[in-house]
Amino acid sequence: xxxxxxxxSMDCAEGRAANLPCNHSTISGNEYVYWYRQIHSQGPQYxxxxxxxxxxxxxxxxxxxxxxxxxxxxxxxxxxxxxxxYYCIVSPSNSGYALNFGKGTSLLVTP
Amino acid sequence: NAGVMQNPRHLVRRxxxxxxxxxxxMKGHSHVYWYRQLPEEGLKFMVxxxxxxxxxxxxxxxxxxxxxxxxxGPSILRIQQVVRxxxxxxxxxxxxxxxxxxxxxxxxxTRLLVL
Numbered sequence: 719x720x721x722x723x724x725x726x727s728m729d730c731a732e733g734r735a736a737n738l739p740c741n742h743s744t745i746s747g748n749e750y751v752y753w754y755r756q757i758h759s760q761g762p763q764y765x766x767x768x769x770x771x772x773x774x775x776x777x778x779x780x781x782x783x784x785x786x787x788x789x790x791x792x793x794x795x796x797x798x799x800x801x802x803x804y805y806c807i808v809s810p811s812n813s814g815y816a817l818n819f820g821k822g823t824s825l826l827v828t829p
Numbered sequence: 830n831a832g833v834m835q836n837p838r839h840l841v842r843r844x845x846x847x848x849x850x851x852x853x854x855m856k857g858h859s860h861v862y863w864y865r866q867l868p869e870e871g872l873k874f875m876v877x878x879x880x881x882x883x884x885x886x887x888x889x890x891x892x893x894x895x896x897x898x899x900x901x902g903p904s905i906l907r908i909q910q911v912v913r914x915x916x917x918x919x920x921x922x923x924x925x926x927x928x929x930x931x932x933x934x935x936x937x938x939t940r941l942l943v944l
Contacts, residue, residue, distance in 0.1 A: 752930055761833070761920050761935030762872065805871060809930050815862065816888065817930050819871025 722806045727824045730800075736793040738823050740806030743787040748810050751782060753791045754819070755802040762805065762819070765791065796827045831856070833923050833936035834903075841942045848908040848915070850939045854923030861904040862933060863889075863896055866918040878904060879927070911943045 723741040730736040742751065752767040766773055766780045768789075773780045779792040793800055805822040834853040842848050854861050859880050864872040874888040878898035889896065893911075898904040908915055918940045922933040 759937075761922070761937050763935070764931050764933070767931055807930075814930055815860075815877055815924075815927060815933070816874035816885065817864070817933070818873050818888075819866075821869070821871055 722808060722820055724804075724806055724820065724823045726821065727826070729826050729828060730793075730796045732798060732827055732829050733795055736791075736796040736800065736825060736827070738791040738793075738804050738806075738825065739788065740791070741788045742806070742808050745786050745808050746810075749808045750810065750814075751780065751786075751789045752807045752809055752817075753778070753780065754805045754807065754817075755800075756805070756822070757799075757802040765804075796825075798827050798829065801825060801827045833921060833934055835919075835921055835936040835939050837939060838937065839940050839942070841944065842911045843944050844912055845910050848911050848941055848943075850906040850908075850919050850921075850941070852904040852906070852921035852923075852936060854904070854921075855925075855934055858923035858925050858934075860924045860927040861898050862922045862924075863904075863906050864920045864922065864935075866920065866938075868917070872920060875906075877927075884927075908941075911941075913943045916941055916943045 753765040754762040756762045768780045782789045803822040805819045861878045863875040866872045876889045876896045877885040893909045895907045918938045920938045922935045924932040
């Protein structure tokens with residue numbers, strides 16, 4: 719599996735956009751980029767995923783660079799409830815099920 | 830529609846005892862996955878089961894750990910003769926199809942503490 723690199727922690731002011739980067743320079747052509755988050759003492763929650771095009775849903779936007787070696791998760795208007803650990807994972811979508819999370823980025827949203 | 834249920838939420842065992850962790854998937858989901866999260870680490874895949882079948886147990890330790898998902902009832906992760914290194918949060922996820930990680934819904938986890 720391709721490995722990912724994320725900053726260990728980030729801060730963001732409430733109401734501002736949170737931009738969480740992820741490097742995945744060894745990603746394979748058939749691997750998707752997935753983002754999950756884990757709020758303290760809860761199970762992970764799926765946010766978004768993409769292959770090479772930018773994606774947007776009700777939770778976030780995912781920007782993937784043209785060479786696919788990095789991506790950015792964007793929370794457009796962060797709230798206090800977005801404080802969590804955010805994980806970037808690469809996995810083949812159609813056949814992948816064995817998720818292995820790194821240490822992620824601990825995002826703290828402040829008032 | 831209730832989410833994935835896990836019980837107990839917290840479990841304390843002494844070294845050498847057995848731990849049984851239960852996972853009830855979401856209604857209509859027949860695929861179950863177990864993950865372990867060691868302190869200060871991310872989740873790691875352990876095992877993937879469908880009803881009455883183990884599909885992939887490549888992430889599960891070869892000794893003392895076993896998992897089942899019977900035709901009726903919850904999935905069970907069993908740890909025999911627990912050691913302190915087994916202290917972790919154990920999460921299960923369920924999905925309706927086994928296709929794509931985005932279809933997995935995670936439970937709240939069971940936090941095992943081995944004294």
